[in-house]
Amino acid sequence: SSSSTSTSTTSTTSTSTTSTTTSSSSTSTSTTRTTTATSTTSTPTTSTTTSTSSSSTLTTFTTTSSSTTSTSTTTTGYTPDVCSNSSQVALPNGTCVSSGTGQEYSAGILNTGNGSSVDLANALSLYVASVNNANMSRDANSTVSISIIEDSLSKLNNISITLRSDTSFLIAQPLNHSSNDILLGARFQRGLGGASVTNSTVDPLLNSNTSVAAVIAEQSLLDVKSLQMFIIDKPTMYENVDKKTNKSLASSVVMGSVQRVSSESSSMNISLYFKISPEYQPNVSATYLCSFYDISNSRWNETGCTNPLFNAAFDRYECSCNHLTSFALIWLPQSQLGSYGRTMRAADIASLVFQSVSIVCFLIVIIHSVTIRAMNPLLKFQTNNLLPLISSASTTILFIFYIALGMTVYTQTPSEKETKCFLSSSVLMFFVYFFLIFMFCTKTSIGYFNYLRFVYLFPEPKLRQLYSLLIISFLVSITWVSFAAGF
Template identity: 50%
Template structure:
């Protein structure tokens, strides 16, 4: 296998006749990789590649060229057309070779069917393909050389008029790995056929590299925080932008955009999906100290040569190198941006991406209209919670009817209100899921229909309201067990509920307002499952607010538990300590349930691996879906405790009446509290 350093290339511009190329050669061994030492006369350019099997010096190469130059000039070819380069490689400087440039561009020969080598020698695309593939498959090649060879390879296989060399053809998996292995370098290579970018995201304090773009006829460009809007608001051919949060811990952002991906045209022979766009290859190198979920924004314009005929569906896909098919797993549906005449989507992993087209006749619904195990478990647990809440309401109402004198303190109302808000949320979530499941017309439908959008925003309102109520619960526990005085009142509870309503309304109105602008792509239909926020914006509407609520709730639980344990340890007898610890456990368990601590698993599901994410998802479903079960158990415990206290108070009252000794002031107060 020859490489560029040990190759001498001769171009016979008019014709070549029989000539002993090796006569007078001062080397011990010479071998030809394309022809025998003598060549038959032919018209047109002929390339002879000769590999030296022993090291060559400049003097040896010069002597070899001198021994053959008389033959070349005698055949009416311009004199001095062979020169020595700094890599000791003989190269042509006739009209067929373009001038060297400071930036390597394999498409700069200016002659159809030719690509420029790394030493600025122009050769036919087939030869360029062989040389580029040799460099790429040589494990000892340095990173800069590999990047340039990859650019050369793409140039050589694009719009080639001859049959490609199958032994020197790279697979999609090989290209992925080559892009992945581009490390310890900062570079960008732009040509008419591709753009390669290997960049550290954090360039300086004022700029962060986010991705890359490509525009046919112009080339590629780096996308950073300074030009992001200008690039995305233009008529680009293809682009990829990595979410800023996803770049946490990224040491190298490796990107490749292939304008016309000839080598990807027929790699999927199973699904009948047709390539319609450029191909974008993405890989991120991370350090071991940080990890963040990955969100890519992809932009594809239809390539003129690939525009399909007939009706069908455009899909945002990646090439699965295991199953050898285009797949949509981990990618959102393709959204058409009419203003810039392109399709946009989001994906949550790295690999080779493209926009593919599937004919309408093949848009089947086989096995699409189904719930997975987690969907079914979530709906069942939520139904159980609703039933439990109804049981609590029926029992509490019955007790109130039987004994109208029994009141409810503001503090005791909160767990009930918290459970009620969760139950209402579950009810609308189930309604939303069933509506989407029954009314989705196709597994490729991406836009939420009217009824699903209405139910979605109602569900979102009650989601925020639920967390506001749970935070109020934590605040009231803080007043009751840490501040001690004054005790929370019904008036304060009403004020806090009004504030919760306003906060929930504000968040919902903001989401609805942004959703009215279709270019923001706020919501998305997940066929047969849900109408919800797009994965690219869900952080702002879900993750950040929930984490804030959970942060405040965890702080209050810590403060309350510290105060309660101090109170328990200060008891005079071991019996009092045990009794206080029991009450402490009940309060803390009630806090964890009513303040939604089980939701803490939610934000981490998208941060970790697939297997661990599945485990956390099941824990999340069980803890939160069965909130009604936990609530009914707490209701029984609290109700039992209240009954015990009421029995003690009743016994004290009867004893007072029998003995004629009036109750003390604090005993009267306890009696009043037991009835309220």
């Protein structure tokens, strides 16, 4: 026998229908399934079916569905590190397999890109664990490019998930801007694993021995609806990826990606913290760079990133960048040009070239004038002849020291943990300051002397007066440089 009851209620926001059916059966089943999705408007429908028999059987299905736009909140506790055999990794279903099999399995999901957001997140964690547990396979079917890894991370935009393992940390989370504790980034400490960084945890987490960390300024997240971060402790897949320079990996790799509310793109202020990984410790004197991997050019690039500063308290380097991608600490031998991310720009080269040409021209003028006067006994030096020579000489000396300072800054490097200017550049810097001020004071003195010559024709100003003005220019210059050196 069966009975059916139907009730319908209607309002401005919802419509509800309930149906109940009872019947007999000889089979015994007990199943529960729940799926939840949310959006701004909803029309929920609930159906319950109950089947009974002498063996007391219960089957329940509950479904809540929504309209066009949905956000799934799924959290998984998956980790590939649960296998007792260190040469094995665990698949998302819990099966322990060899690292090679795990690499092939995860690479298949990532390369096709057809899996769900949870599948892609699990595959990222599994792939990193697999390539770190064994020699990385170079087979095309088992290898995932860096561009696919970054693209897979950017697809995790409809879930809230956190994956922890011994080799990586992944977090993808919608941002609740009304909360006082918003997600800002992630950190990882070797041997302890990773953790998220929020408003309330940013200070204690960063003031610790973190291997790598990334924190985005809250102001940069105002137009962001979800944030994804992925930290790879031992980034095997990033080794030897730069075939165009001699830059080498020195730290873990951290990746960041966001989904914005609007289509407009704005800069991201992200602070980065790197410790030098023992396996990437340079065997020569090195210069460190805060770099991102430029996929289009297949090289490490420092554009948009500051020079890393060494924090002796935590034995790490700290820098910031204005965009999101894959970041790492990179090192170069100190002998190479471009230390601490400095490279000769076109404007720098043009400046040095034109200053060199100016120096040559000034020297030609000075030598020619002195030679002509010395070789002709009828000619003698007069005050008005010295004015252009003094002006040219002061500018020439300034340009010489400026070029010396520029070449020193671009070619000489300090020790890897030094944060202040090295001695030679500091000395040259003060010489440049002095001659810059002296040049302007000298030209001002010469201008005033010419004013006296043309306004007061008789008697002509004496050479002693010019010397007095030059001495005053020297005193003013040395006073200002001394004042600057004191601070």
